[in-house]
Amino acid sequence: MRPAMLRGWRRRCPNCGSGPLLTGYLTVRDDCPVCNEELHHHRADDGPAYLTILIVGHVMAPLILWFFTTFRPDPLVMASVFSVGCVALSLYLLPRLKGMIVGIQWAKRMHGFGRAEQVARTPAG
Ligand SMILES: [Zn+2]
Numbered sequence: 767m768r769p770a771m772l773r774g775w776r777r778r779c780p781n782c783g784s785g786p787l788l789t790g791y792l793t794v795r796d797d798c799p800v801c802n803e804e805l806h807h808h809r810a811d812d813g814p815a816y817l818t819i820l821i822v823g824h825v826m827a828p829l830i831l832w833f834f835t836t837f838r839p840d841p842l843v844m845a846s847v848f849s850v851g852c853v854a855l856s857l858y859l860l861p862r863l864k865g866m867i868v869g870i871q872w873a874k875r876m877h878g879f880g881r882a883e884q885v886a887r888t889p890a891g
Pocket residue numbers: 779780781782783784785798799800801802803
């Protein structure tokens with residue numbers, strides 16, 4: 767599961783690690799252009815957004831408190847800097863966390879990932 771998560775973090779196919787996982791910013795490809803692994807089985811749903819909010823909140827909230835108590839900046843400067851920081855960190859994390867979640871689902875054979883090999887392993891009749 768760990769290599770699949772790292773490949774997902776790099777936004778690469780969890781199977782081969784070289785094909786791009788996403789097309790555009792967040793859309794997962796139907797299949798990998800390099801190894802033809804089916805990727806459309808993923809059900810990331812709200813998971814990446816939830817994790818992004820969780821991480822950005824826990825990183826930025828203490829930072830905001832520390833920054834304010836240490837430097838006492840003008841509120842408008844403070845709001846501008848941390849708004850841009852929160853948005854930038856969210857935009858950075860969201861596709862990477864989506865890749866990780868797709869990687870976990872692929873590694874755990876969830877939601878139809880690996881169905882073809884299950885069918886192949888099942889004895890006929
Ligand atoms: Zn691939």
